[in-house]
Amino acid sequence: MSEIAVNDLNWRYGQEIVLDGVSFKVEKGKFYSILGPNGSGKTTMLKNILKILEPDKESIYIDNKDITVMSSQDMATRVACVPQETKIDFDFTVLDIVMMGRAPYLKRFEVEGKKDFEIAKEAMIMTNTWKFKDKSVKTLSGGERQRVVVARAIVQQTDILLLDEPISHLDIHHQLELLDTISYLCKEKQLTVISVLHDINMAAQYSDFLILLNEGKIRDLGVAEKVITEEAIEKVYKAKCCIIKNPITNKPHIIPMGKHGEETQYGKRVYSNLYR
Ligand SMILES: Nc1ncnc2c1ncn2[C@@H]1O[C@H](COP(=O)(O)OP(=O)(O)OP(=O)(O)O)[C@@H](O)[C@H]1O
DSSP, X not given: OEEEEEEEEEEEETTEEEEEEEEEEXXXXXXXXXXOOTTSSHHHHHHHHTTSSOOOTTSEEETTXXXXXXOHHHHHHHEEEEOSOOOOOSOOBHHHHHHGGGGGGSOTTOXXXXXXXXXXXXXXXXXXXXXXXXXXXXXXXXXXXXXXXXXXHHHTOOSEEEEESTTTTOOXXXXXXXXXXXXXXXXXXXXXXXXXXXXXXXXXXXXXEEEEEETTEEEEEEOHHHHOOHHHHHXXXXXXXXXXXXXXXXXXXXXXXXSTTOHHHHHHHHHHXXXX
């Protein structure tokens, strides 16, 4: 049985069609990455699944339940998210921010207890954020803050985790560490993950399935070997690439060749038009 079912999801901002009849199913305990060019509708899709935007009735189901009839409390104990923008303006400590992930489990006016603290500590060790638990979150770097937001999402102990470009601010070490952690949670704790990623090679390496979105439609869904082809990358991203097999993981690995192989010409043209 699939855990999430998206059936003919449509979304418009004014006259602009952003999602156009999107349908797919997500299996429990699997890692899905959403790929696609800028503006193809990836964030809009996550926002619909999170109910940050209001999807049409009967277009998104979690465990066969239409999310439009689920309460916000119900949603908060089922789905956690790491948004694209993680700026936090309040002067809370890092530990305070992570503990906020326990809010859906507390009664009104109840404060967090020892168990909540232990859950937070474990998530912070996993995300390598425990060392700055007493620092003000405002003083963290972008990458450190992003890991704190991931810790807060883990602490929410949901069975579904949605992430919007979670590695965009991270160096290579922390990218691998974070994707390893998420992958571990998938395999060992049966966490279902849907993550927007721009790094096609990282997505191919870590995901069970890829969803390739283009102009609001699903172009392909499946294992990396099926979805990542030279034709698909050229068609969707308008970029030429060569695909080799990663010798360690055996997954497809793309080597970009330029914008239709004429990137220097493109730069020269724009430049000479500007300064003619
Ligand atoms: N609040 C909004 N109001 C109007 N248009 C919007 C709004 N949010 C997004 N859009 C438009 O919807 C389209 C899809 O945006 P979305 O953020 O879902 O794309 P994306 O695939 O996540 O892009 P990126 O890779 O750049 O993050 C874009 O053309 C964007 O300009």
